[in-house]
Amino acid sequence: MMKHGKIPVWYDKDSEFEEIFHKDTTNERITNRTIEKILKKYKVKTVLDLTCGTGSQVFHLLKRGFKVTGSDISKGMLKIANRKAKQDKIKIRFLRGDMRTIQAGKFDAAITIFNAIGHLTKAGFSKAMRNIHRNLNEGGIYIFDILNLNYVLDKDNIMKMSMERMGSSGNIKVRELQHSIIDNDGILTSYTIFYTQKAKKTPKVSSKNIITLQLYTAEDLKKMLAKNGFKVIHQCAIDGSKFNGKKTERIVTIAKKK
Numbered sequence: 001m002m003k004h005g006k007i008p009v010w011y012d013k014d015s016e017f018e019e020i021f022h023k024d025t026t027n028e029r030i031t032n033r034t035i036e037k038i039l040k041k042y043k044v045k046t047v048l049d050l051t052c053g054t055g056s057q058v059f060h061l062l063k064r065g066f067k068v069t070g071s072d073i074s075k076g077m078l079k080i081a082n083r084k085a086k087q088d089k090i091k092i093r094f095l096r097g098d099m100r101t102i103q104a105g106k107f108d109a110a111i112t113i114f115n116a117i118g119h120l121t122k123a124g125f126s127k128a129m130r131n132i133h134r135n136l137n138e139g140g141i142y143i144f145d146i147l148n149l150n151y152v153l154d155k156d157n158i159m160k161m162s163m164e165r166m167g168s169s170g171n172i173k174v175r176e177l178q179h180s181i182i183d184n185d186g187i188l189t190s191y192t193i194f195y196t197q198k199a200k201k202t203p204k205v206s207s208k209n210i211i212t213l214q215l216y217t218a219e220d221l222k223k224m225l226a227k228n229g230f231k232v233i234h235q236c237a238i239d240g241s242k243f244n245g246k247k248t249e250r251i252v253t254i255a256k257k258k
């Protein structure tokens with residue numbers, strides 16, 4: 001079993017698969033729209049995305065007129081982000097760095113989206129909060145999302161999170177299967193298999209991964225942020241609707257630098 005808190009090599013190894021399934025999905029559109037609305041509400045001009053991956057939020061927000069800097073720890077994800085920027089003739093320089101230590105400047109807002117903080121241990125996330133604090137202007141805001149531990153533990157919700165997807169890249173068909181289990185410390189372990197089939201060849205297992213994510217309740221997050229220099233100003237669901245205890249699957253938290 002992989003020790004939780006190690007930066008997953010998965011993102012480097014399978015970044016191309018990640019990109020196939022990430023292209024313009026409903027989930028991605030809803031997420032980006034919510035982030036954009038929040039940034040506008042708080043009159044943000046400059047944004048640091050510390051876990052930009054292949055650039056989902058970065059490109060969306062650039063198109064909406066925000067000044068965005070993107071950074072990530074994974075070379076594989078950044079390679080795709082740079083390729084996309086080049087293809088679309090977008091001038092942006094991505095930085096490579098760890099959200100716990102990177103110093104990228106001072107911004108009105110910092111974001112880490114799509115469960116990115118789940119890759120860290122609780123201590124690692126506290127360290128990241130203190131570092132994000134250093135990258136923000138006075139009164140700046142930090143926006144992030146994470147799966148709601150209370151949702152995942154409730155009833156058979158974890159079974160609803162099992163996933164099967166189909167995608168393609170050129171003449172290669174890709175099928176992804178994923179299921180997860182959760183332990184008493186709130187660590188979600190997800191098992192993923194990618195099958196690929198090239199043209200008429202026999203399908204094969206191209207990759208098998210185990211990813212762990214540390215999950216939190218909305219209350220856990222409030223307490224941790226308060227200890228690390230932030231005050232939570234709002235929590236909602238990923239579509240911007242009201243946060244609802246065990247019913248909300250992904251918690252979006254907006255915290256202000258104290």
Ligand SMILES: C[S@@+](CC[C@H](N)C(=O)[O-])C[C@H]1O[C@@H](n2cnc3c(N)ncnc32)[C@H](O)[C@@H]1O
Nearest residue numbers: 011051052053056072073074098099113114116
């Ligand atoms: C699920 S992806 C989300 C990427 C992007 N925000 C999106 O919505 O498409 C999580 C990202 O977090 C990055 N990541 C994980 N640990 C990190 C760390 N300690 N510092 C910076 N990035 C990290 C991974 O490399 C990956 O690109």
